[in-house]
Amino acid sequence: MGNHSVWSSLIILLSVFLCFFSTRSATVENYDYPYLWDQVPGSIEDLPVKDDQIIMDPWDYRDRLSMYKLMINHSAKYFTQFGINNTGNVFWALATFYGKLYVTGRCDNPSNDLVNNSPEKENFVLTKSGWSGISYYVAIPFFLSALKLNFFGPLPYQIELLPQEERRSDFCYSFDECNASYPQMMAIDLKIFEYLQSREKTSNNAENPTYNTDMETIIHYTWSGHQAGVDVGKPLFYDKSQFYSAGEKDFAESFLTTIEFLEAANYPSDFKNASDILLGFPHRRLTTGDWLIPGWDFDKYEKVLLTAVKLISGINSISGGAFLNIWKTIMMSETARKDAPVLIKIMFDFPEFIPLDIN
Numbered sequence: 229m230g231n232h233s234v235w236s237s238l239i240i241l242l243s244v245f246l247c248f249f250s251t252r253s254a255t256v257e258n259y260d261y262p263y264l265w266d267q268v269p270g271s272i273e274d275l276p277v278k279d280d281q282i283i284m285d286p287w288d289y290r291d292r293l294s295m296y297k298l299m300i301n302h303s304a305k306y307f308t309q310f311g312i313n314n315t316g317n318v319f320w321a322l323a324t325f326y327g328k329l330y331v332t333g334r335c336d337n338p339s340n341d342l343v344n345n346s347p348e349k350e351n352f353v354l355t356k357s358g359w360s361g362i363s364y365y366v367a368i369p370f371f372l373s374a375l376k377l378n379f380f381g382p383l384p385y386q387i388e389l390l391p392q393e394e395r396r397s398d399f400c401y402s403f404d405e406c407n408a409s410y411p412q413m414m415a416i417d418l419k420i421f422e423y424l425q426s427r428e429k430t431s432n433n434a435e436n437p438t439y440n441t442d443m444e445t446i447i448h449y450t451w452s453g454h455q456a457g458v459d460v461g462k463p464l465f466y467d468k469s470q471f472y473s474a475g476e477k478d479f480a481e482s483f484l485t486t487i488e489f490l491e492a493a494n495y496p497s498d499f500k501n502a503s504d505i506l507l508g509f510p511h512r513r514l515t516t517g518d519w520l521i522p523g524w525d526f527d528k529y530e531k532v533l534l535t536a537v538k539l540i541s542g543i544n545s546i547s548g549g550a551f552l553n554i555w556k557t558i559m560m561s562e563t564a565r566k567d568a569p570v571l572i573k574i575m576f577d578f579p580e581f582i583p584l585d586i587n
């Protein structure tokens with residue numbers, strides 16, 4: 229209890245400090261769709277058919293992106309009241325993050341040279357990369373769960389995922405295969421689609437019907453599925469895969485810890501809010517030195533994100549995980565959750581908050 233109030237005070241102090249500074253900051257408007265978004269299929273009819281089968285390769289950047297696009301497009305009707313052009317869709321955070329991982333060279337062959345991010349094979353996401361292994365378990369189980377529940381409607385042909393020989397046993401390529409190894413994860417990933425399918429129309433406007441989607445609930449299901457995937461993927465790939473440098477590996481671990489703070493706060497995973505958080509995601513892999521002092525080529529947002537991630541995961545690690553646990557307890561209160569996005573956004577958005585010389 230005593231411990232609890234110390235942490236509560238610390239968090240309140242931090243909030244006051246950040247809110248004070250937020251008044252003198254400008255907003256940032258810089259939102260991008262994931263790389264190649266407009267070029268990948270977003271509806272079942274647009275998927276290429278071969279020999280009466282639709283084959284998707286989860287190791288092709290475009291096919292994995294297309295899985296996200298199918299989920300985003302086919303769930304659009306449940307999010308009409310949360311933003312124009314489907315920007316309120318909760319899957320955006322996962323799709324934009326995946327795009328970021330790819331364009332920043334983090335799904336690439338780890339032995340490639342660091343500064344020149346040219347992919348080894350155009351549009352391929354490699355099993356050797358730790359990031360792409362973890363991100364596999366975020367994207368694919370959601371997609372397989374949607375298929376399992378016929379979320380995309382009746383399919384003209386069966387959809388199969390193309391297995392890759394390399395590290396075959398570390399990945400699962402069908403719902404049943406994944407469910408045999410990770411039933412808990414699959415049960416969590418099914419929830420979001422079951423929830424959406426159970427929604428009812430609240431308006432019969434023929435053009436734009438709305439459904440009784442509860443944003444808090446749906447964001448919670450998104451983050452639970454994300455975390456379930458990370459919990460499966462991290463032990464499989466964190467030590468056995470390459471992260472290019474010790475600095476990048478530490479960053480990956482710390483970043484994933486920081487995301488847990490966002491998840492506990494039920495941070496909105498819609499297009500705009502996700503883009504805000506990812507604004508400072510480092511544009512290239514880190515060297516070991518970058519984790520200590522970010523290189524000259526990182527801009528102020530990247531430096532802020534790195535500092536925030538280091539600070540949050542550092543305090544958590546020094547406290548033996550108590551920081552996250554207390555945060556989770558505090559975030560059980562609806563009022564705290566309401567304030568949290570603003571707090572988190574400020575921490576990530578505005579470099580002048582960090583009392584360090586970062587420029």
Ligand SMILES: *[C@@H]1O[C@H](CO)[C@@H](O)[C@H](O)[C@H]1NC(C)=O
Binds near residue numbers: 270301302
């Ligand atoms: C979304 O799916 C519908 C069919 O369900 C399709 O007509 C439309 O073209 C798709 N949109 C995109 C951007 O792929």
Ligand SMILES: *[C@@H]1O[C@H](CO)[C@@H](O)[C@H](O)[C@H]1NC(C)=O
Binds near residue numbers: 261265266313
């Ligand atoms: C609507 O969303 C699509 C991506 O799904 C994007 O390509 C397009 O530019 C957006 N349109 C507007 C008007 O923002």
Ligand SMILES: *[C@@H]1O[C@H](CO)[C@@H](O)[C@H](O)[C@H]1NC(C)=O
Binds near residue numbers: 407408411414
């Ligand atoms: C997944 O596996 C669990 C445990 O074996 C089983 O109880 C459950 O019915 C399976 N789920 C589906 C949708 O097949």
Ligand SMILES: *[C@@H]1O[C@H](CO)[C@@H](O)[C@H](O)[C@H]1NC(C)=O
Binds near residue numbers: 316496498501
């Ligand atoms: C995105 O975050 C802002 C606060 O930063 C909030 O006002 C808005 O409602 C959020 N979007 C959604 C869809 O929750």
